[in-house]
Amino acid sequence: MSQDNQFLQGKIALVTGAGAGLGRSIALHYGNAGATIVVSDINEENGKETAALIAENGGTASFKRADVSKAADAEALVEFAVNQYGRLDIACNNAGVAPPATPLAEVSDELWHKITSVNLDGVFYGMRAQIRAMQQNNGQGGTIVNIASILGQVGFPGLGPYVATKHAIVGLTKQVAVDYASQNIRAIAVGPAFIKTGLESNLDPKSRAALDEAHPIGRMGEPEEVGAVVAAISAPTWSFVNGSYIPVDGGFLAR
Ligand SMILES: NC(=O)c1ccc[n+]([C@@H]2O[C@H](COP(=O)([O-])OP(=O)(O)OC[C@H]3O[C@@H](n4cnc5c(N)ncnc54)[C@H](O)[C@@H]3O)[C@@H](O)[C@H]2O)c1
DSSP states (O other): OOSTTTTTTTOOETTTTTSSHHHHHHHHHHHHOEEEEEESSOHHHHHHHHHHHHTTTOOEEEEEOOOOOOHHHHHHHHHHHHHSSSOOOEEEOOOOOOOBOOGGGGOOHHHHHHHHHHIIIIHHHHHHHHHHHTSSSSOOOOOEEEEEOOOGTSSSSSHHHHHHHHHHHHHHHHHHHHHHGGEEEEEEEEEEEHHHGGGGGSSOHHHHHHHHHHHSSSSSOOHHHHHHHHHHTTTTGTTOOOOOEEESSSGGGGG
C-alpha cells in the first residue's frame, strides 16, 4: 500500500455489494487511501475475498454479510461497523441489480419488486441507518456515496424498473443535503456509464461495438475508473459538495 496518498486515513467506511465489480474496486480504493473498511455483500465468499485482497494490500477490512433489501440487515451492518471500529464516517451504497431488457408494459409485479427492493429500498434502508450513526460523530457527520448510473438521468430501452430506481437514488441523494447538510452529513450520487464488470464478455461483437461507441471516449469504462472517483469524492476536502450527481461516463451524457 502506498503511504503517500492516505487521504482517508483514520476513516471508517462501509461498502455494500463489495464482493464484485464496482463495489470491489471502490472498497480496494478506500483501502489504498487509508480507510478501514467493512466489506459487505449478500455473497459471503466473494465479500470475504474482497476483504482479503484489502488486507493483502496492507489495509484493514472485515466482512459482514447483508442483503440490502432487508432493513434489519442494513441496520445490523451499521451496528457491526460501529461496534467493531467505534464509528461510521463513510458509506457507499453500491449494491444493485439490473433486469433483463423488458418493455415497460411487459414488466411483471415480481420483476418490478425484485429490482426496486434492492436498488431503491436498499439505498433508503442503508442511508436511514447510516445517517443515524453519522449523527453520533460529535458533529463531524459523514459522507454517503450512492451508486446511481447514467440511467439516473436518461431512459434506456427495456430497462424501465432500473431507470426508475436510479432516478430515485438521485432524488434521495439531494434529500440528504436538504435535511442533513446542517449536521455535516453529505451525500453524492455517482453515475457510471457502461463499465466492464463481466457481463459485457457475453455480448456478441456487434452489440459490444455499439456499446463502446455509445461513449464519446469510444469504449466502456473500467471498474478502477469508478473506484478512484468514489474514493476521491469521499475525502474531507470535498466537504462543500452535497446533493450532487457526478457522471463517470466517458462523455456519454454530454451528447
Ligand atoms: N457495471 C455497469 O456498467 C454499471 C453502470 C452503472 C451503474 N452500475 C451500478 O453499479 C452498482 C454495482 O454494479 P456492478 O456492475 O458492479 O454489479 P455486479 O453484479 O458486478 O456486482 C454487484 C454486487 O452486489 C451484490 N448484491 C446483489 N444483490 C445484493 C443484495 N440484495 N444485497 C447485497 N449485495 C447484493 C452481488 O452479490 C455483487 O457482488 C450497481 O448499483 C449498478 O446498478 C453499474
